[in-house]
Amino acid sequence: MNVNRDVAAGQAVYTPFTLAAYDWFVLGFSNRLLWRCPTSNLRDLYARNVGATHVDIGVGTGYFLDKTPWPVPDPRITLVDLNPHSLEAAAKRIARYKPETVTANCLEPLPVEGPFDSVGLCYLLHCLPGGIAEKAIVFDRVAPVLAENGVIFGATILQGDTPRSLPARALMKLYNRKGVFSNAADTFQDLRQALENRFADVALRRFGAVVLFEARRPL
Numbered sequence: 700m701n702v703n704r705d706v707a708a709g710q711a712v713y714t715p716f717t718l719a720a721y722d723w724f725v726l727g728f729s730n731r732l733l734w735r736c737p738t739s740n741l742r743d744l745y746a747r748n749v750g751a752t753h754v755d756i757g758v759g760t761g762y763f764l765d766k767t768p769w770p771v772p773d774p775r776i777t778l779v780d781l782n783p784h785s786l787e788a789a790a791k792r793i794a795r796y797k798p799e800t801v802t803a804n805c806l807e808p809l810p811v812e813g814p815f816d817s818v819g820l821c822y823l824l825h826c827l828p829g830g831i832a833e834k835a836i837v838f839d840r841v842a843p844v845l846a847e848n849g850v851i852f853g854a855t856i857l858q859g860d861t862p863r864s865l866p867a868r869a870l871m872k873l874y875n876r877k878g879v880f881s882n883a884a885d886t887f888q889d890l891r892q893a894l895e896n897r898f899a900d901v902a903l904r905r906f907g908a909v910v911l912f913e914a915r916r917p918l
């Protein structure tokens with residue numbers, strides 16, 4: 700697959716080694732103490748939104764897919780990621796649901812078969828290069844595979860004008876320098892605008908440096 704250097708940098712950090720530490724370091728330590736959004740808020744987001752057919756994009760370790768209460772015993776789950784290690788880790792973790800795995804760059808047309816009741820985009824946008832206007836292409840990619848009453852939901856870590864502690868600013872700066880994050884210009888207002896330009900029903904909530912979003916009814 701041909702992806703540009705900035706897109707590649709946003710997924711390159713996820714190796715078997717970093718994925719082994721991800722739940723502890725990101726979902727345990729960083730969410731609570733640096734980004735100030737306890738992971739329970741993200742678990743609630745999943746529990747509120749997952750449907751019987753779900754596509755998750757940017758899957759990491761598959762933590763939320765493993766922990767969330769699904770509305771049916773046998774959900775049809777499709778995992779999409781550019782990184783094969785993430786796909787393998789998440790697929791293994793939720794093997795009991797027999798997920799389908801798809802290697803793809805979410806900024807390109809998605810080779811997945813909808814319609815999906817729910818689309819999860821958790822902690823994906825801050826890994827994508829550019830400003831919110833460029834990242835929002837992912838909303839255009841998922842809208843065509845959304846079921847009529849489906850929901851797109853997720854969360855992203857903002858920088859822009861978001862107040863953050865000194866350690867949070869330092870780690871975010873390092874991540875941006877290495878291309879792990881590309882969120883230097885990401886603001887709440889730009890994200891809201893990008894979603895409202897595309898969906899009739901949009902809800903955003905902010906916890907610390909993290910914004911949670913839910914969007915329905917593509918325009």
Ligand SMILES: C[S@@+](CC[C@H](N)C(=O)[O-])C[C@H]1O[C@@H](n2cnc3c(N)ncnc32)[C@H](O)[C@@H]1O
Binds near residue numbers: 711713757826
């Ligand atoms: C921070 S992890 C999020 C994992 C999980 N969703 C969570 O919230 O714990 C970001 C994931 O997005 C994937 N990713 C980054 N850029 C991508 C792209 N352009 N297309 C598809 N996946 C991408 C990475 O490989 C990684 O698995």
